[in-house]
Amino acid sequence: MSKIVLITGSNTGIGLEIVKALAGASKPYTILMGGRTPQKVQDAISTVQKTLPSTSSTFTPIQVDIESDGSIEQAFAEVRSKYGKLDILVNNAGAQFDQQLAAGKLTTLSARDMWNKTWNVNTTGTHILTSTFAPLLLQSADPRLLFITSGTSTLAGTENPAIPVNKVPPKGWPKTGFSVPAYRSAKAGLNMLMREWYRWLKEDGVKVFAISPGYLATGLGGDPDFSKRMGAQDPSSSSAGPFIRSVIEGQRDADVGKVINKDGIQPW
Structure with missing residues (x-):
């Protein structure tokens, strides 16, 4: 029987690359593609099926908004009813609003609102979804729980001047430059x-990881082209999808409980 994988935020960016990598594997997966907008998820499924017409994996759209407890509960009820368990949960859904606020694109949000929304999407909502689905993970013989984090999250790495967000601005106020503190x-x-x-x-035997996929030009901050100018890779040309699949398939089990990237362990 194929393993059942739920991936949040799966219709674009890193999430979609994870789907493609699993769909291209030699063994089949039952891939539950989570997303806020059913049509966008269905379009993503069609894209994967056209790109990989010989895949033996199956795809099921799951509508879920991790900012909504009701949406999470509804998604859980659907997965429980259809499958009764979950083998792998990939918490991929996330968002970055700092740049959009700075550019005046979030006119309805104050700075406080932006910070709260950033934590709600990236951390709070992820925790609530995981709490909700945990009972289904415990029904698996080989459960795995993945959190997609960021290379910008490392505390030790803030000393690295090669990372654009670590650049020290000139003295004076206000400060300008690339900054994503929230x-x-x-x-x-x-x-x-x-x-x-x-x-x-x-x-309970659940293998838990945080995965740092590299600096990728996704729609996360609302401006992929800006990210590319800052040195980010296009997700489709990166190794992020195959790397995350390798974690799902057990190749990094020696690093369980750590923040990992394709080169090793990311410093705390």
């Missing part, structure tokens, strides 16, 4: 959340 803080919080879930589920 997003970085929320993803650092997600790393600690991963550690908590690792502790809670250790005796």
Whole structure:
């Protein structure tokens, strides 16, 4: 029987690359593609099926908005009713609003609202969804729980001047330049959340990881072209999808409970 994988935020960016990587595997997966907008998820499924027409994996759209408890509960009820278990949960859904606020694109949100929304999407909503689906993970013979984090979340890495967000601005006020403090803080919080879930589920045999996929030009911050100018890779040309599949398939089990990237362990 194929393993059942739920991927949130699966219709675009890193989430879609994970789907493609699993669909291209030699063994089949039952891929539950989570997303807020059913039509966008269905369009993504069609894209994968056209790209990989010989795939033996199956795809099921799951409508879920991780900012909504009701939406999470509805998605859980659907998965429980259809499958009764979940083998792998990939918490991929996330968002970065710092740049959009700075550019005046979030006219309905104050700075406080933006910070709260950033944590709600990247950390709080992820925790609530995981809490809801945990009973289904415990029905699996080989359960895995993945949190997609960020290279900008490492505390030790803030000393690295090669990372664009670490550039020190000139003295004076206001400060200008590329800065995403709300997003970085929320993803650092997600790393600690991963550690908590690792502790809670250790005796249940759940393998828990946080995965840092590299600097990718997704729609996360609302401007992929800007990210590319800052040195980000296009997700489709990166190794993010195959790397995350390798974690799902057990190739990084020696690093369970850590924040990992394709090169090793990301410093805390």
